[in-house]
Ligand SMILES: CC(C)(COP(=O)(O)OP(=O)(O)OC[C@H]1O[C@@H](n2cnc3c(N)ncnc32)[C@H](O)[C@@H]1OP(=O)(O)O)[C@@H](O)C(=O)NCCC(=O)NCCSC(=O)C[C@H](O)C(=O)O
């Protein structure tokens with residue numbers, strides 16, 4: 022284990038100094054695009070104008086015969102596309118794959134100053150992050166990259182889940198963690214073919230209203246199979262000072278269920294999610310920007326309790342030091358998002 026005092030020294034001579042605080046720009050959605058797809062590359066400036074973050078995906082969903090062209094396409098994006106200041110991320114291939122070394126080497130040396138975050142799939146423990154951390158530092162030094170590239174882990178194996186805390190604390194480069202529900206479901210041998218979201222078999226059932234007939238009057242409600250995982254990921258991230266994200270929702274046509282899944286993650290503490298299709302950008306924006314009515318009530322709490330202490334009744338509800346802090350979370354997020362968004366500024370009354 023590294024000595025805490027060494028944590029902020031570069032891991033290679035000439036690499037930029039590690040960051041002390043993780044930057045928190047609007048991060049409501051990480052929009053995935055396939056850089057081997059010329060049409061998607063051409064549309065990227067328009068997508069970047071709407072999305073908080075754009076991510077060139079090199080891993081799953083990119084066919085084997087397009088791995089090289091996806092990498093080259095992302096280099097072209099980094100060198101030529103006008104993203105108007107929207108952060109550019111990548112998801113590289115997994116660490117056991119034959120492509121990842123070339124992914125990281127090419128991207129850091131060719132477009133290291135354009136790349137904000139490298140997302141690492143299927144992270145199983147701190148050792149995976151340590152490997153990438155040192156490699157990226159060596160490449161940053163070689164290429165003269167001026168600010169450190171951050172790392173983001175995807176939780177998508179049972180082993181990774183068991184080690185989520187050590188992953189979150191593994192390096193000062195750690196920016197955040199996302200849930201990878203498809204790979205995680207497979208790793209855990211969960212019985213679902215869905216990419217995120219609920220399942221009609223995962224339900225709670227009310228008691229029967231007729232003791233003789235067990236079918237009568239019983240209400241079934243689908244539960245969220247990702248509740249435990251997301252909550253644990255949020256705790257690991259917050260305790261390490263990094264950002265938790267939900268992941269993909271694969272049923273692109275079911276915008277209603279997508280919104281419900283995103284909202285559950287938002288309420289549990291996630292700062293954002295992935296969008297796989299342009300339609301999911303607007304859903305994420307709506308869900309991960311706090312509701313103006315809640316923000317108005319939170320502002321009322323803060324205004325009514327200027328020192329944030331003691332017990333108060335506001336609109337019939339008890340408020341105290343702790344609920345003042347809850348209100349602060351909502352208002353701080355709303356203020357941050359409203360800075361670059363006139364519509365939200367008006368909606369929140371700032
Ligand atoms: C899911 C898709 C394959 C659907 O694509 P398509 O059938 O082409 O959808 P549409 O016809 O509705 O598309 C309309 C137009 O929008 C463009 N489009 C579609 N998706 C994107 C996008 N992500 N970014 C930019 N533009 C997009 C289409 O080109 C159409 O354009 P036009 O013809 O000009 O009108 C597709 O959306 C897609 O490939 N999405 C990304 C999928 C992806 O990245 N998957 C990997 C992440 S999820 C994962 O890996 C699982 C995870 O790791 C885990 O373990 O859980």
Ligand SMILES: [Mg+2]
Pocket residue numbers: 081142177201203204
């Ligand atoms: Mg995956």
